[in-house]
Amino acid sequence: MDAVSTPGETPRPGEARVRRAPRIGVFLVVGGLLGLVATLIVTSLFPADPKVGFWASYLYFCLYGVPAGLLLGALVALPLDARSRRRARTITVESERVGATEPGSDPAAPDGP
DSSP states (O other): OOOOOOTTSOOOEEEEEEOOOOOHHHHHHHHHHHHHHHHHHHHHHSOOOTTTOHHHHHHHHHHHHHHHHHHHHHHHHHHHHHHHHHTOEEEEEEOOOOOOOOTTOOTTSOSOO
């Protein structure tokens, strides 16, 4: 993109790419939560060992279920991100520098006391 113009100078056009990108972090969080729920369901289908207990077994299997859910979330998000890159549009933009006003010289303030 071109440099920012100075006050009084005409703005120069530049180019920018615009796309609707998926939020990959959201896909990872949802995948991890789905891994937790799937692990809970699968662990509850089988009887728990009385020596270990249900919650210890569940937490142990979460070590496998949560990373599997994260991987599943990433496998969904990455192709969607690649698709959004292909569908990106290039638009023409103009940049303009707006000068800072001095303190006490508010252009919206009424004149006089």
